[in-house]
Amino acid sequence: MRRALFALVPLLAVLVVSARAPVASVATIPPAARDRGTYALATDAEARWVPFDITPGNQIRFAMQLDGRDVSAILDTGVSYTLLAKASPALDRTKLVAGGSATAIGGSVALGWMPTRTIQLGGLSRIGGGVTVADLPAIATGSAAAVDVLVGADMLAGHALDIDYAAHRFRLIRTGRLPFRGETAPLRVSSERSVYESAITLGGRRLVPIVVDTGDGSAITVTAAGWQAANLQGLRSTTTISFGLAGPAVSGLAIVPELHVGEMLARAAEVRIEPAGGFSQAIGTNGRIGSGFLQNYRVLLDPGARRMVLSRGPKADMPPLRSTSGLLVGIEKDRLKVLHVMRGGPAVAAGWKEGETICMIDGAPIPADYPTNPLAGWSAGTPGRVVRLGLCDGPTRNLTLESFY
CATH class of the missing domain: 2.30.42.10 (PDZ domain)
Structure with missing residues (x-):
């Protein structure tokens, strides 16, 4: 983590995997049967920057509108479907229906689903559609107060997402645009998990798929098998804790001399090592790239053009902050x-x-x-x-x- 080590680093990847665990006394609506809504990108979308702040857990927090109401939100490309907190004033319980369950950091969570009239996010608007609903505790953002919404891949993936971490702003623009130059890595939205995915090379071993998760406050996370395959001998390691929607998870922690994300070489990168059977392995991936890493760059996420572009920011080559207290x-x-x-x-x-x-x-x-x-x-x-x-x-x-x- 690049900020003070007083706080946990939250992990918020959520993947809808079934239509089990109903949370209301009506029939469950499976994801494939839900109204996806109609999206429109404003002609002046490139000028509609959305200002944000970074939470103590390294996440992108901003304001948007849901059904005409101002809500607080986190940008979360590791969430399959945009999620509304059960405790949010924007929740209309008369519209809430069963939404199945999801695999999350720490285990499984029950979901609801609520239809929406409108969502406005910068230059992007949606009419119709809906949001998943679940408990979203404040600890999941490392803040004293919880947010209302996690904005997921369903809202974002049809367009290019330009995140200017140094200026604390982002925007949604049409796919195929290249607003800045940088180093390129592959990117797609997986058909299996409906989240953003790329690849990394660690210790000479290419690990794929790797979820690109702006809602994950840590830097790089790999599976136990991926770490073993990288065969990085002689590195000292410790342990750390993270919190997801389903609870805490303990993982290993080490600083690696270097790793590659596509064309980009990163030095002295913080890597978390999940235990065998951990979240990434359970969903069939090799790990995650989180906001703790991405925040050192200007980032373009454009799955339509199948690319992620990283332009080095002022902190890109700084060594990560290490705990000396434990x-x-x-x-x-x-x-x-x-x-x-x-x-x-x-x-x-x-x-x-x-x-x-x-x-x-x-x-x-x-x-x-x-x-x-x-x-x-x-x-x-x-x-x-x-x-x-x-x-x-x-x-x-x-x-x-x-x-x-």
Whole structure:
């Protein structure tokens, strides 16, 4: 992750796989039978940039309109069908019908489906169609507040998506356009999973398919089999935790010297290694490229032209931020909660446990703006520094930072 390591990195890939697990007392409407709606791209779509901010979990968060109502949303090319949160004020329960189930990070989730009148996203509009409906907890975005919508491949794939991470804006334009120059990688929307897919080369081994998932806050994720095939000897590794719609998932974590995404060479890339039988393997892929990696570039995703274009941004060649504390924490109002103790890190040796809460750092309380406050940098501080962490139940512990992966 390129931002402060206080927060989890959420993983939000969702793939509709069946018409099971009804969530209403009416007949399920399978995906193939649903009204897909009518799409229109405005003639001035190229000028209709959508501003966004980056969540603490490295996701693209912005505002759009659903049935004339302003809603908050995350751009998520790893979601097959646009998803509305059950808790959103935009949900009309009188229209909610059973929607089956989906495979997600952490397991399976039950879905509903709600027809919509209109959706407006930048220069793209849709009349008719609908959205899937599921629980969307705030922890899935690494933020204190949940969002209303995950905008998925069904809304995006008919056009080219131009994401200017450095300027915090994106737009939808007609397919085939090339608004900037960069290095190219293959891209398609898979018929099997209905998400964006590409390939990477790691340790000289080409891994395909790899989901291109803007809703995944991590950098690169590979399966255990893919990591073994890459045969990268001598790299130190640790563990980390992620949260998806169905719950938490623990994976390995290492920094690799280099990897290729199509023509593009990336150095010192953060790679997560899923355990055998993990999410990527379960859906028949070899891993994911997430927003934690993509945010170092200007990105064009154009499955119609079968290409992804990456233009290096100012952070493209910077080494990833590494934890030196071995603690991954989440925010709970005025405190931090330990979500994971990283294998081999100093926090393990110091006896830290998941679930413990921190209320003071070097004598300072947890500020309201903690995600962007310089205080949050303690967990990736200079090796050898001693940090005083005050637990919320009273005692203070000293933690000596060190390099461990």
